[in-house]
Each structure stands twice: as C-alpha cells, then as structure tokens.
Amino acid sequence: DTGVSQDPRHKITKRGQNVTFRCDPISEHNRLYWYRQTLGQGPEFLTYFQNEAQLEKSRLLSDRFSAERPKGSFSTLEIQRTEQGDSAMYLCASSLWTGDNQPQHFGDGTRLSIL
C-alpha cells in the first residue's frame, strides 16, 4: 500500500493559464474523489469516480474544471483559464467501494497559487 500520490505538490501559474493535476489512487481502490481546500476551511467535495465513470459533480465544479479517469486508475483534474479564486489546495482521495462505509484515504494535495 503506497498511498495516494498527487503530482505536482505545488503549482504556481499566472491568471488565465491552464493547469492539470494528476492523482494516482491506492491500487485496489475503485473510487476516486477530488476535493478543494481553502485556508481555514475543511475540504469541499468537487467530484468522484467509480472506476472510469464520473458519478457526481458538485456545483463548485464550474465549466472551467474537468476531471477524467480514463482507465479507472489515475485521474486528472484540469482547470482552464485560471482565476485568482482558484488558489487552493486540491486534494485527491480514494476508497474501496464496499457499501460506502469505508474511509477515504487522502493524498498530500496539490497547492495551486495564481499570480
């Protein structure tokens, strides 16, 4: 069990640029989640996948955000035309679906800073 891995750990970019983050879940986990955490707040749910299917998206996930999990393994989260308000920690989590009582295991996150 190598844990959830996220890349990069930090990303600094100018407003208006596109960014893409990657998440590698724990290998046997079939569910993968994306959360966003801003300073002084708890993580807020963005979206989740079961295998390659995206089953739910939060209203926080505007049209500029897109997430994929093409082969049911790693996932990417892309933000197009970044804005100042996108500055946050983006957290990925994974779990093994056995009826929703399993905890989600989190990666160390990607911290995005918009200049």
Next chain:
Amino acid sequence: AQSVAQPEDQVNVAEGNPLTVKCTYSVSGNPYLFWYVQYPNRGLQFLLKYITGDNLVKGSYGFEAEFNKSQTSFHLKKPSALVSDSALYFCAVRDISNTGTASKLTFGTGTRLQVTL
C-alpha cells in the same frame, strides 16, 4: 443537506491531560461519521469512523470518539495528550440515507489542537 459544526477554532491542552475536540452534525437520515487529522502541508489522515454498533469508537494513535445520537454529536477524545498530537482535526459526515450523494463527505471547518509541555 448534511452539515458539520466544529464550534472551537482551537483547543489548548497540556501534555498528559485529557483532550476533547467537539463535533456536531446534521443529516436527514442516518450518519456515517469520521475524524481526520491534518499536519502542515499534508493531506488528511484517517483516525476513526462510526458506522453502527457501539457508540464508543476506538481509532489510531490512542484516539477515540463517542457517538451520541440524541445530541447529534461525535466528539473526539484522548485520555492523555502528546505534543505530537498538535495538528488540525476535521470531523466529517456522510448521510447514508441520501443515495444521490451517498459518497460525498461533508467536513467541518477544523479545530486546531495545540498541546504544550
């Protein structure tokens, strides 16, 4: 809608003393409840969960939590605090009766625990 309240931004305790970090929740149905800990510049680490059964749940690093349905609370406790327990603690809830958002975790705003010598 489901929600979590952590009424204390910070809890200060001396090493060796018992600690309590408070959490109350609101769901329309039955809850699954979780506690996570976050160290600086790190992700969240799972501590413990309440699903069903015994109201006192034991977790990692000597932590435990007590589920109280009538008070809709799930307070985190430890009999003897360590300086290394200093971190940010998050309570989270999942409403298992809401199949539309069954997998969504809703977190509180976090409580910073400061343990001093």
